[in-house]
Amino acid sequence: MKQGSAAGTASRRGYLGVLFGSAAFIASCFIPYYDPGTLPMPLRSLSLFRLMMSFRESELAMTGGFLNLFAGVTIVAWVSIAGLRGHRWAPMALLAVSAAWSLTWIGVLMNLSGFVVRSPLAGYWLILVSIGVVVTGAIVVWISSRANISGTPPGNAVAATQPHAR
Numbered sequence: 001m002k003q004g005s006a007a008g009t010a011s012r013r014g015y016l017g018v019l020f021g022s023a024a025f026i027a028s029c030f031i032p033y034y035d036p037g038t039l040p041m042p043l044r045s046l047s048l049f050r051l052m053m054s055f056r057e058s059e060l061a062m063t064g065g066f067l068n069l070f071a072g073v074t075i076v077a078w079v080s081i082a083g084l085r086g087h088r089w090a091p092m093a094l095l096a097v098s099a100a101w102s103l104t105w106i107g108v109l110m111n112l113s114g115f116v117v118r119s120p121l122a123g124y125w126l127i128l129v130s131i132g133v134v135v136t137g138a139i140v141v142w143i144s145s146r147a148n149i150s151g152t153p154p155g156n157a158v159a160a161t162q163p164h165a166r
Contacts, residue, residue, distance in 0.1 A: 011083065011091065011144040017137030018080040018094065022073050024130035029069055031123035047123055072101040076134060083141060091145035098138035102131045 052065040083090030
């Protein structure tokens with residue numbers, strides 16, 4: 001199967017890494033996130049999904065919580081799938097949406113860690129790791145796509161970012 005220049009071997013690994021990180025992020029939303037210490041024994045901890053979806057006053061607020069959790073990561077995964085299909089715009093779009101999504105979530109986690117999360121559990125740390133996997137995959141895609149455009153081998157991608165003398 002012939003691949004477009006946006007889906008070279010290194011790019012393909014990066015796109016798959018982004019998809020893996022996106023799936024890990026979604027799964028992490030359902031893993032115990034923190035232990036507030038005030039819940040009854042059977043609950044004992046809250047997942048991020050339960051934290052964002054519980055105690056909402058209206059359907060609109062519940063929809064907002066759902067979008068807050070899953071809309072951004074869905075767009076990141078969609079752009080990664082488009083890259084795997086060889087769309088030439090995908091590397092730059094993936095870098096942009098991954099940066100916006102990851103910075104937003106890092107800010108959310110930092111904000112929650114000061115107000116809500118006194119004792120973070122596995123879900124909290126897995127969310128941070130999954131964000132790191134997505135960012136790493138996006139960087140791999142971007143570097144390898146720059147190498148593909150300039151004709152530089154992926155191992156020498158630094159040369160791809162420097163202007164060529166003519």
